[in-house]
Amino acid sequence: MKNRLLWPILALIALLLLNLVVTPSFFALRIQDGHLYGGLVDVLKNGAPTLLIAIGMTLVIATRGIDLSVGAVAAIAAAVTCVHIGTSPDVGTALAGMAIALVLCAVLGLWNGFLVAGLGIQPIIATLVLMTAGRGIAMLVTEGQIITVNNDAYRQVGAGFVVLPVSILISLAVLGLVALTTRKTALGMLIEAVGVNPEASRLAGVRSRTIIWTVYVFAAVCAGIAGLMISSNVSAADANSNGLWIEMDAILAVVIGGTSLAGGRYSLTGTLLGSLIIQTLTTTVYTIGVAAEVTLVFKAVVVITVCLIQSPKARAALSFRKVAVS
Amino acid sequence: MTALTTRLPARFLPVLATVVLFVLTFGAGSIRYDGFASGQVIANLFIDNAFLIVLAAGMTFVILSGGIDLSVGSVVALSTMVTAAGLRAGWPVPLVIIAVLLIGSTLGLVMGVVIHKFDIQPFIVTLAGMFLARGLCFLISVESVSIKDTTFRDVATAVIELPGGVTITYNVVIALVVVLVALYVLHRTRFGRTVYAVGGNEQSALLMGLPTARTKVGVYVISGFCSALGGLLFSLYMLSGYGLHAVGMELDAIAAVVIGGTLLAGGLGYVLGSLAGVLVLGTIQTLISFQGTLSSWWTKIVIGALLLVFIAVQRGMIRGRRRQGAIAS
Incomplete structure (x- = not known):
């Protein structure tokens, strides 16, 4: 476990140090x-949504699945809430809007689950x-418009502060909750069992x-x-750009953290x-000071490096070379 | 004999279903809207989707072999960018074309080698390829670059007159040639047969002594090449290069292949099915634009629904095949 998290920790420290060199005030609070x-x-604060989606994705990947639809679901949630709030500044309307959106998301999740577990379709395709x-659907809800709202209660979710940004507190709370329920009960083990072999787990009495x-x-x-x-965070819902490519970032985060795409083991800390x-x-x-879009090149390099480090074949090739050299 | 006659159509059933679907959607359009059932509307289907036809042909190879290529949309964008930037820098047109095709094929080759040599899932490797290609676009230029080269513009605007006053562009000719070549390679060459064999069962193919390694890498080179060619057609169509061109086009290509009846697990499917799949997607778009009041986002919802239906039918077919196999053994 320690060994697996060593590389991500080193990478993070290296990145932070690089930031310190470039902007000495980076660590100033x-x-x-x-x-x-x-x-x-x-x-x-900016990483909170990705972290939250990555937590959900970790559990899905642990069952040997994958969920490509999270970005679209995020866009639907934003659209439904903002359309419900409309011009109202009420706390109640904001809460009701968010509740409706989350119930709808749960239904969408049921739908994905039905395709994967009920019909037995490959997860990549089912969630595609x-x-x-x-x-x-999100465009349909917003009728293709960018819906702006002016509601203080709603703004708290993404832009609010309770010493720390509210968004990161929510994400960390969910992380803690998931860690407790999966690691302190048998749930985590059951999820891993399903990831290793769904049929064998079913025969062993796992649902x-x-x-x-x-x-x-x-x-x-x-x-x-x-x-x-x-x-x-921006008090607006844009069905086109909300959560665009966030599924890729989330999958990337999960993979970097050492959770294997083959399922069967996962690491929330990772x-x-x-x-x-x-x-x-x-x-x-x-x-x-590089153009923001160029981040994609760095991400590509990171994905490939991490996958190569994780790949047994690449490791074998590397260790073989080491032996040959010595 | 009865077994033979019932089994032969079963293989073609998904493709037939797609062709019937195309005829039905197009027929529905012709009945509802005046001027829908004209030769030019059909020609426009090809003109507006020429690049997608090329992408879908390449994607068919990858999916038939049991893989998937998420990088095609980004490679299209990279190709438009290289084309536009190359022409702006004063490169001759042939050099630009060769450069674009080389870049696409090389990217495919690298992804194929990584997938095969290190046994990493195609999904994640081509995802990295997707990031890389889009990032490279923005390294060249963050802004949209328009194409002003006169030779290139002449080719883009040139039309071929067909009998009946119907006109098509050179893009259509290239796309159809690609489909014909793909048909030939898949059904008349050793490589094509091996693609089907690898998709059906890689282990068996390996034990039969087929060159699985070369084939598995080869399909990604083909897909990369087709994406680059599709990118060239897209540059002719848009006359600009931009890093945000063709966002999500990989999904359209995959959807076309699936709707065209190719089994996502690999081993079963036809290039002509993918062509029909692209035409179905194109017809839906045309229908929605003819309708006028329906918004364009309905296209996405309809494509999603179609995907779902075809995947469900595929599940049924696989189960049916297994049951048949169980009885036979």
Whole structure:
């Protein structure tokens, strides 16, 4: 376990040090109006939605699945909430809107779970359906417009502060909750068992299907909350750009954290580190002054490196060379 | 004999279903809207989707072999960018074309080698390829670069007159040639047969002594080449290079192949099916634009629904095949 997390930790430290060299004030924290500000806080705040989606994705990947629809689900959640709030400044309307959105997300998760566990369709393809149709649905809800709202209660979710940004507190709370429920009960083991061999787990008395449904619903609800954060941060819902490519970032975070795409084992700490690495990488590219879009090249390099490190074949080739040299 | 007659159509059933679907959607359009059932509307289907036809042909190889290529949309964008930037820098057109095709094929080759040599899932490797290609676009230029080269513009605007006053562009000719070549390679060459064999069962193919390694890498080179060619057609169509061109086009290509009846697990499917799949997607778009009041986002929802139906049918077919196999053994 320690060994697996060593590389992500080193990578994160290296990135942070690089930031320190480029901008010496990076680690400076200051308190203003009871809010904590600083480079590190920014990283946490911007990384909160990705972290949240990555937590859901970790559990899905642990069952040997994958959920490509999270970005679209995030867009739907944002669209539904903002359309419900409309011009109302009420706290109640905001809460009701968010509740409706999250229930809808749970239904979308049920749908993914039905395709994967009920019909037995490959997860990549099953969730591809919602990934394609989902943005269309979000556009339908917003009627193709960017919906702006002016609601203080809603703004709290993504832009609010309770010493730390509210969004990161939500993400960390979910992380803690998931860690407790999966690691202090047998749930985590059952999820891993399903990932290793669903059929064998079923024969051993594990309710494989129920577990698969549950993780997809959970992933969709996480995506919904992340969608709320993203749209609340700018007080607007844009069906085209909300959560675009966030599924890729989340999968990346999970993979960097050492969770194997083949299923069967997962690391929540790893996912936390992975999300932080991705967000720090993005921030670093900004601070170095390279065009933001070029981050994609760095991400590509990171994905391939991490996958090669994880691949047994690549490891074998490397160790073979070492032996040959010595 | 009865077994033979019932089994032969079963293989073609998904493709037939797609062709019937195309005829139905197009027929529905012709009945509802005046001027829909004209030769030019059909020609426009090809003109507006020429690049997608080329992408879908390449994607068919990859999916038939049991893999997937998520990088095609980004490679299209990279190709438009290289084309635009190359022409702006004053490169001659042939050099630009060769450079674009080389870049696409090389990217495919690298991804194929990584997938095969290190046994990493195609999904994640081509995802990295997707990031890389988009990032490279923005390294060249963050802004959209328009193409002003006169030779290139002449080719783009040139039309071929067909009998009946219907006109098509050179893009259509290139796309159809690609489909014909793909048909030939898949059904008349050793490589094509091996693609089907690898998709059906890689282990068996390996034990039969087929060159699985070369084939598995080869399909990604083909897909990379087709993406680059599709990118060239897209540059002719848009007359600009931009890093945000063709966002999500990989999904359209995959959807076309799936709707065209190719089994996502690999081993079963036809290039002509993918062509029909692209035409179905194109017809839906045309229908929605003819309708006028329906918004364009309905296209996405309809494509999603179609994907779902075809995947469900595929599941049924696989189960049916297994049951048949169980009885036979």
